[in-house]
Amino acid sequence: MDEPLSFYEKVFETARQIPYGRVTSYGAIARFLGSGKSARLVGYAMNLSHMAFPPVPAHRVVNRNGLLTGRMHFETPGTMQRCLEEEGLTVRQNQVLRFEEHFWDPSEHLKYSDFFKN
DNA sequence: ACAATGACTGAAT
């Protein structure tokens, strides 16, 4: 029963690989999944990731500029920032400071076929 | 089958 994982499930699984204290972008996940133009769908997936199990560290996914564009979708608008700061990052005006230093690109660290068969 | 829905992005202005 190796049913192909849905796109969203792949997004969840990819996001789970983001290391503690690092961040990535919607677009980076989309590119890793071979669908570079589906960044919006990655955001949509994060919205659904609430109900996913195992849990998804959705706070580690920001936009390409390091902005916490998803913060409104957490329990409170400050939750996302607090989670990141707890992991040692600094957030000012909804943006991760020194974003590039903390950016973690799945395509550089993971091999697609190690996770998915299609 | 078709239209609507987005936590986006790169290019144009």
Added chain:
DNA sequence: AATTCAGCCATTG
């Protein structure tokens, strides 16, 4: 440098 536009595409009703 900041803001706007249009394309994007897997799901869902």
